[in-house]
Amino acid sequence: MYDIPGAFVLGFLIGLTGALAPGPTLIATINAALRGGWSAGPRVTLGHIVVEAGMVVLICAGLAAVIGTYTSLIAGVGGTALVVFGLLTVRESRSASIPEGSGHDAAAHPFIAGVMTSVSNPYFWIWWFSIGSALLIGALGGGWPVAAAFLFGHWTADLGWLTLVSASIHRGRFFLGQHGYRLTLAVCGIFLMTFGGYYLSTLLP
Template identity: 55%
Template sequence: MLGAIETLILAFAIGLTGALAPGPTLVATINSSLQRGWTVGPKVATGHAIAEMGVFLMIALGVATVVEDHTATVAVVGGSALILFGLLTMKGSRTATMKISQGHAASNPYIAGALTSVSNPYFWIWWMSIGSALVLAELREGLLLAMIFMIGHWGADYGWYTFVSTSLHRGRTFLSEANYRRVLALCGAFLVLFGASYLFGAWSA
């Protein structure tokens, strides 16, 4: 099983693929950054992390006991989901954009981060497939590794949303649309490769 450092790096890389994907949480960050400054990014990420902590606790305290006898099935579902999300990410990268929305800035970025997360179907699909499989794999090695996984995952969220809010607050975009699409495509390819590796490990176990 992966050690603490490897788990942290892997969680950051996988978390980044989700954070980069266009969605309501990213829109909330973009809409508020010009008006409220660079601190919007970490505030939105905090709201997002609070929502994910609730999901993590459900997995750790409830789902884990239910699926303990079905770990191989969870691994197959998780690996397949990784490949599917990777392919969808690669496809979506062709038209992905970071253009500023015309919507209103959220009055409370913490609440915006939480609400845009739990109201997004992608959030639940990701956690009930990829996220739960990875968290359960770490939980089998101990609660500490599972928490390290979450720290790495949140590190990607905080890093990306802070990067976006700082960039827009300063009146420029450090990441061009073309490069954003390239990075997103690379993230999708990473998910596909990791998903294939995950499936191989489940079948050979």
Template identity: 55%
Template sequence: MSILELALMGFIIGLTGALAPGPTLIATIRSALHVGWTGGPRVTLGHVIAEMVIVVLIAAGISSFPETLRPAIAGIGGSALILFGGMTLFGARGAAISADISMESPSGPILAGLLTSVSNPYFWIWWFSVGSALLISSLSQGAAGLAAFIAGHWAADLGWFTLVSISIHHSRMMLSNRMYQGILVLCGVILVLFGIWFLIQAFPAPSL
């Protein structure tokens, strides 16, 4: 897989995670109500700080993994992708973006992004299953591959949370619930397809 393809994969996979309703999205909406459109980028910075630590830990750990374990990790990651994709498809029907958030003062967008990330069980489950498999794949191109994948991943976070904060700040730009649900369905399908691809890589068909 080329550097550009790794960056694109990082962006697409990152977008599917960023779009999932959760505490970081709520933190973005609250921050946008208090500090304007810059709430999204500032929440993203806190989220990136949390991910930066966990990426370094995983990358340092998997660099010493024997090659025989890597197919198993890819298999676990592929299965997790399919599971998360199914959950995304299941939850898309009733998903909605709401600006009806209490107006209590937030602790600060950067800190909110950090705390909502590390306190979310989905965050840890994702990085130690799907994330590990993706990092192993990106490391096939060395440090440049890892950097490309992470850059694409963080670009997706920054793009989505910035769009949300701009939409909240300028309500006329708010995505409709129908559009949001459609995006979630697309992301769910993409997750399932990526999961199938990882399983194929982990368990290739025997040669005749």
């Protein structure tokens, strides 16, 4: 059982280890920051948090054991979705131009990217229905304030890291030039396809 400060620190450290690890959500943040500016990080994080909040509800409802039996299906659907996202990004990179400003689309897409890269990442589901659920249930043993502190710490780590990444990328994007901008988008797409291919490979006997 944790106290509130301890739960926050634990949530922050666990969240930071996940945020720092290369993955689809980090790639989506880099991709979105190139298009829409520093606010991509907070917007991607918000989409990610919305999905995680739904995950918390499922865990509290006792569905972790049920969902856990469908890990192969999750890996197949999620891996395929990431490959498709990657292909679309590579195709777009061929004719992309550096945005002059951040319009409505640039503001909306990072949130959607945060949702989609979270939902389509099989490891996200597996982690929450194994390690994540155990940590959350342990925090719930101390009451809802302790569990809330754990989640707040977890999300603070996500927000801090992805905002730092997006601000850094946005500040440097105009030094890339048109060719560098397109090349970076293509690399993002390739990484998404790589993640998707890896998840699909786990289905092989």
